Amino acid sequence: MSLTRLKGGTLYDPANGVNGERRDLYMRDGRLVDAEPGASIDQDFDATGMIVMAGGIDLHSHIGGGKTNLSRLLLPEDHRGSGAGPGEESANRRYLQLPSCGVCTPGTLATGYRYAEMGYTAAFEPAMMPSNARHTHLEMGDTPIIDHGAYVMLGNDELFLQLLAERDSFERLRDYVGWTMHASKALGVKVVNPGGISAFKFNQRSLNVDEQHVHYGITPREVLHALSRALTELRVPHPLHVHASNLGVPGNIDSTIATMDAADGLPIHLTHIQFHSYGVEGPRKFSSGARTIADAVNARPNVSIDVGQIIFGQTVTASGDTMMQFKNAPLGTPKKWIVGDIECDAGCGIVPFRYREQSYVNALQWIIGLEIFLLIDDPWRVSMTTDHPNGGPFTSYPHLIRLLMDKGFRDEQIAKLNPEAQVASALPELKREFSLYDIAIITRAGPARLLGLKDRGHLGAGAAADIAVYRDEADKERMFTSPAYVFKNGQLVARDGTLVATPTGGIHYVSPDFDHGIEKTLRAYSAKNLVGNPVHTAISDDEICSCCRGGRLLPVACLSAGT
Ligand SMILES: [Zn+2]
Ligand SMILES: [Zn+2]
Incomplete structure (x- = not known):
């Protein structure tokens, strides 16, 4: 019941329209509260001259589940010498933190530690397979300090594609989506390469937005439309989370825009859009499509995105997009890779990768990500991500923030890149520099709004007291x-x-x-195909609580009718 005061800080709280105002904050019982005149202050923190924001929220970061764990197994070298040898630990670390390490494939403990040290208080796993949901929650539950949640993968699973191909009852399909979210304790739904992961199993090597799946006869456009409609009818706050078709393919800007339009004006979130913003101009037939994509996003208020910025150096790409990861496997550095699947539920592919400044393609990918940040007008529809670890580890966020806020620093970095990529770039002409207010939007207020987290991402009374206080330094x-x-x-x-x-x-x-009647369909499907009964995969409230080491259950309200 004690009252804590954070004194004299300068607040950046875009959700409440607060742009650099000096104000004291009060906390009681884990929440922000209004000033209580005359109340005695039990604990005081001095934030004079400092910058105060809500805790950071990462809405797309691979922190749990099968492929995250497989990445760790595939890259023991990422864990050697990355700073958790007991000999090098200070006393504080030794007693407070258990040993955990890794940079692009950090262990669960290191994930929580590193996020919290940077002022982040929540991160969301975007690719939880329904059949593997328990494992995903167990791993996230093992991740300390930060809040978490996951989007469940649909749209490449056999039952969904069967129901869609039958084209008779949208209601059954919608109930199946609702049941899957309920059973897996999901915060949203993600579709990866809609229909394409399944098509790969039928030997298709690509699947364009209006191309037919050879077995089911459905198209990615139909998958996208059905899922976005289902989520709208179920009143789920987070829009359909889409890893679009043709990831990484030169010329994919057309299918990326077709993906936006497949939602027919319903809310849709295109994730790691940098990987989907490539043109075919120039001698290398690989060019920036950032301007075209940014114009498309600017013109479509139903579309939100996160960037998936690449960061130079070693990382690992871990994706549900088996079709593309199979294609990328020969590019693996070091040379090793995994593709896998569980019960035809979705897919998974892991390929280690090193982004190089002197590679034309990598340099241009870096440029394209930054161009997208700088060219989309409305920061509320842009979230800052590196698609950890696919574009780079989340620990590079401070570096990325400096690139966005400091044009001089950006120009210095551009000068180090492959010369052909520098010439092919519009980046030097983009003078925009993000303000602290913009940063607060793309790293906390915006993601909270996109996820429907009403009491996170802001500093108003009633919000969770998740707060980051930074010293105001020139080097961001x-x-x-x-x-x-x-x-x-x-x-x-x-x-x-x-x-x-x-x-x-x-x-x-x-x-x-x-409608829980959908369980009849699920039981019939499992009996016919001899797969594990999906009904048994359902996770109860008690179970999720123990999976998450007694962490608090934070149900997010569905939208009310008419919103
Ligand atoms: Zn993805
Ligand atoms: Zn991802």
């Missing part, structure tokens, strides 16, 4: 690397980039309304 990379204070539910968890507490994070999910 340094500033965002080591916040002076990070609070999680009102508890100080990090000070000057060093952890001081490791509480358990909560889990965000939705419980949409649907």
Whole structure:
């Protein structure tokens, strides 16, 4: 019941229209509260001259589930010498933190530690397979401090494609989507290469938006339309989360725009859009489509995106897009890869990769990501991601923030790139520099709004006291690397980039309304195909709570009728 005051900070709280105002904040019982005149302050923190924002929210980061774990197994070298040898630990670290390491494939513990040290208080796994949901929640539950949640993968599973191909009852399909979200305790639905992961199993090597799946006769456009309609009718706040067709293919801008339009004006979120913004101009037949894509997003208010910025250096690509990962396997650095599948539920492909400044293609990918950030007008529809670890590890966010805020720094980096890519770029002409207010939108307020998290991502009374306090420094990379204070539910968890507490994070999910009669269809499907009974995969409230080490259940309200 004690009252904590954070004194004298300058607030950037876009959800409440607060742009750089000096204000004290008060916290009680893990929540922000209004000032209570005359109340005695139990604990005081001095934030004079510092920048105060809500805790960061990463809406697309691969932090749990089969492919995250397989990536860790595939890359033991990422865990050697990445700083958790007991000998090099300070006493504080030794007693507070358990050993955990890794950069592009951090362990569950290191994931929570590194996010919290940077001022992030929530991250969301975008690719949970329904049959593997328990495992995904167990891994996220093992990730300390930060809140978490996941989007369940649909649209390449046999039952969905069968129901869609039958074309008789949209209601059954919608109830199946609702049931899957309910059973897997999901916060959203993600579709990866709609229909394409399944088509790959029938030996198709690509599937364009209006191309037919050879077995089911359906098209990606139909998958996208059915899923976005189902989520709208189920009143799920987060729009359909889409990894579009033709990832990484030169000339994919056309299919990316066709993907936006497949939603027919319903809300749709295109993830890691950088990988879907490629043209075919120039001598290398690979060019930036950022302007075309940004114009398309600017013209379609139903579309939101996250970028999937690439960062130079070693990483690993871990994707549900088996079709594309099979194609990418020969590019693996180091040379090893995995593709896999569980019960025809979706797919999975892991290929280690090193992005190089002197590679024309990689340099242009880096340029395209930044162009997209700078060319989309409405920051509320743009979330900052590297598609961790696919474009680069999430620990590079402070570097990315500096690239967006500091044109001089950006120009220095451009000068290091492959010369042909520099010439092919419009980036030097883009003078925009993000303000702290813009950064607060793309890293917390915007993602919270897109996910329907009403009490996160802002600093108003009633919000969770998830707060990051940064020293105002000219070098924005340094500033965002080591916040002076990070609070999680009102508890100080990090000070000057060093952890001081490791509480358990909560889990965000939705419980949409649907007709439970759909379980008859599920039982019939499992009996006929001799697969595990999907009804047995359903996770109860008690179970999710124990999966998440007693972390708080944070159900997200569905939208009310008429919104
Ligand atoms: Zn993806
Ligand atoms: Zn991803």
